[in-house]
Amino acid sequence: QKVTVEVLDHLEHLALVDFRDAEGVERLQKAIEFANQLHEVNTEGVEPMDSVLEDRCLYLREDDATEGNCTKELLKNAREKVEEYFVAPPGNIPLPKLEERDTFLQGS
C-alpha cells in the first residue's frame, strides 16, 4: 500500500518536514514497510509495551526551587529579543495548501 498524497501533505503540515522529491517519499515508504514487519509477530495475550523503561522506577524529585535564573544565558540563543523576551512572529505561519505551494507532491 502506497502512502497517499493526502497523508504526505498532512505530514508536511504537521511536522513541517519536506519530502522534497520522489526519493524522500520512497524512503518513508521503505521505513513503513520495515516497521510493518512487527505485524508478523503473534502478540496474542501479550500486554503492549510502549517503553523499555516500563519496569524502571519513576524517580520523584523533592519540590525545591533549584534551577532557573539564567536569563542571560538563555537569551544568547535568541536571534531576536526585546528587553528580556524572546521574539516570535505574530502567529503560526501555516504551510500553504497543497494547490498553493511549490512542491513535488503536486505532480503525484
Place this chain on the structure above:
Amino acid sequence: AGARGCAGVWRRAWQRGAGGPASARRGQRAVACNTRGGAVPAGKSGLTPWVPVVGLEIHAQISSNSKLFSGSQVQFAAPPNSLVSFFDASLPGTLPVLNRRCVEAAVMTGLALNCSINKKSLFDRKHYFYADLPAGYQITQQRVPIAVNGSLSYSLCIDNKMSQMVTKTVRIKQIQLEQDSGKSLHDDTRSQTLVDLNRAGVGLMEVVMEPDMCCGEEAAAAVRELQLILQTLGSSQAVMAEGQLRVDANVSVHHPGEPYGVRTEVKNINSIRFLAKAVDYEIQRQIGELENGGTILNETRAFDSKLGCTVPMRDKEGKQDYRFMPEPNLPPLILYDAKSLPANMNHQQVVNIDWIHERLPDLPSVKRAKLVECYGILPEHSFTLLNEEGLTEFFENVVKQTQMKPKKVIGWILNDLLGYLKQHSLTVKESPVSSFLLADLLNLLEKNEISSTAAKQVLVELWKGEGKTPLQIVKEKKLELVQDQKELEQICQAVMDRQENEVIMMVLG
C-alpha cells in the same frame, strides 16, 4: 434582565416555540436541566424546544515551589524568562524529572472529587507548534491519566433570595497531570509576539467534566465549588484572575431525543461571572443560528468580556492532529496504597494514596454541614459563610465572644457586616470592624442596654474605624435604652398630654 439560569433559557426558547415541560424528554444526558420556579408560559406552536449541553475543561495550576518536570521556581509576576531552566527552554540533552508534590496534589484532588486513582498512569506527548511551547510538544496524560470517574456536587439557588437550594452533580471524566505553556504577548503594532517562558512547565491538573450541565449558572456554580475544594486542599490556589484556574466551555444545543448538536469551544473566560455570561451567550447564539436555518461550526471561539459575546478565534488552523505518542523519557507513574506498599523502598519515592486520604481536610460540603449542625444556622447561610474568604472565622470568633445566639449573630454577619463590606469592596480581612468590636456591640444588644435600631446606628459609627468602642459611641449619642419604669411612664404621659386628640381617636378605635 428577567429570568435567570436554566429556567431563563428554557423560557426564551419557549417564546420561540411550543412546548411541554423540559422533563418530558431528556435525551441521552445523565442530568437534565429542570425548569424552576413558576409556570412555563405558553409559546407559539410549531417549534420544538432546545436542550443546551455544557461541558467544562478546567486547568488548575498546581500550588508548588517548583515546576512539574524541572526545578525552576513557580511564581507569579517575575522578570521575564528568569524562572526558566534549560529543560523548560527545551535545550537539547535535558530530561524531565517528576515533582513529587505535583503527584500528591493530583491524588488529593482526585480523592476529593470521588475519583478512582489509577495506581499506574502514563505520560504522553501532545504535539503542536506554538512559540510559547519550545519543545513542540506538551507532556500530558492522554491514555491513562492519574484519576478517573469522579463527581462534583454543587448547589444552586432556585430564586434570587437563596431561600431554596437544590443540589446538582456533575461527573468528572478524569484528572490528568500536564505541563503549562509559556506566555505570549502579542504586539500587533510591530507584528510580533513576545515570549516569556516563566510559566512553561508549571504543573497543571486538567479536570475534565462530562457535559452534564445545561446553562451558565450551573457551570459557574460547579466551578465555584471546585475552586473552594482546591483552595481547601491547597492543591491549587485557583485564583482565576492570576491564571491559576482556567476554564474552557464546550457548548452545544439539540432537540430532546435527538443526537447532540455540533459543539463549540469557548475560551478566554477570566472570571466565574464571565463564565456564566459566555455560556449563556453561546447557547443563545447557537439557538438563534439554528432557528434561522444556519449551522454551527465545530470551532473555537473567544469570549469578549467587553461586548459580552463570543467571537471566532484567530490562529486556528482547522482540526489539529496532535500525534499523541508515549513520553519515552518517563516510565509509568506507580502509586501505592496501604496494601501494596513495597517493603524496602525509599520513603521519599513512595506516594501512598491511603496516607493522603487519611490526611484530607474537611471539604467545603462537610464544613457547611458542621456549621449548620453546630450553630443552628440555615444551609444557605453556610454557603455564604464559605463563599467569602475569612467570613466563617469572623463569624465563629464573634460567636465565641458573645452571649447572643449564633442564629441571631448570623443575621448581623450576613446582612450588616457583609453588606457593608460589599458596598465598599472590602475583604473580611480589611474590615474596619473587628470580630471583637462586633461581639462587644452584640453583647450590649443582648443585655437590652440598647435597641436593635440603636445597634445599627452604632455600627455605622464603628465603620468609620475611629477606634471608639461601642459603649463609647452609645454614651456619646445617648442611645441607651431607658430602663427606669418611672421615667418611661413620665415620657409616655408627656406624649399623650401633647396629643390629646389622637389619644381620644385611638381609644374610640
